[in-house]
Amino acid sequence: MNDDLQKRIQAALANPQNMGEMTGADSIGTVGNADCGEMLRLWVKFKEQNGKRVIDRATFQSFGCETAIAVASLATELIRGKTAEEALALKTEELAGELGPLPPMKIHCAQLVEGALRSALEPEKAEIKIEKISTPSSGTNLLDSFSKPKEGVKLTFLD
Numbered sequence: 001m002n003d004d005l006q007k008r009i010q011a012a013l014a015n016p017q018n019m020g021e022m023t024g025a026d027s028i029g030t031v032g033n034a035d036c037g038e039m040l041r042l043w044v045k046f047k048e049q050n051g052k053r054v055i056d057r058a059t060f061q062s063f064g065c066e067t068a069i070a071v072a073s074l075a076t077e078l079i080r081g082k083t084a085e086e087a088l089a090l091k092t093e094e095l096a097g098e099l100g101p102l103p104p105m106k107i108h109c110a111q112l113v114e115g116a117l118r119s120a121l122e123p124e125k126a127e128i129k130i131e132k133i134s135t136p137s138s139g140t141n142l143l144d145s146f147s148k149p150k151e152g153v154k155l156t157f158l159d
């Protein structure tokens, strides 16, 4: 990873936005990545604005990789005020925002965020490679999924 990208990631991590679980979310998506064991959960809350249902706020929890956390921080800001359709139309590189182009070995970090977004906004069409894991009840954080799996919650890592 080049120094400029590393600096941009560190800048995003110095003031991460929208970290943590959200109570009363309208939609929740969770994905795991078999390549590195990274997991990410995204909570989304909608509001009515000018006759449209737009994203009021999105928050996330993540394990591990700094790039995924930086992308999730930027992406949760980027999707604010967008409809679900507009948010889903964003490309992987757009979600990475000001981080700029990611090196090939880090593209899957942004895809993890994209997968969580799809899982939350369009669960029936979530990417096959990044599998939706569960839809937890409100108040369940990502760590709970590992330490206290509930009946019916399935963690499946794909090749």
Ligand code: FES
Pocket: 033, 035, 036, 037, 038, 065, 066, 067, 068, 106, 108, 109, 110, 112
């Ligand atoms: Fe796997 Fe970043 S290294 S999500």
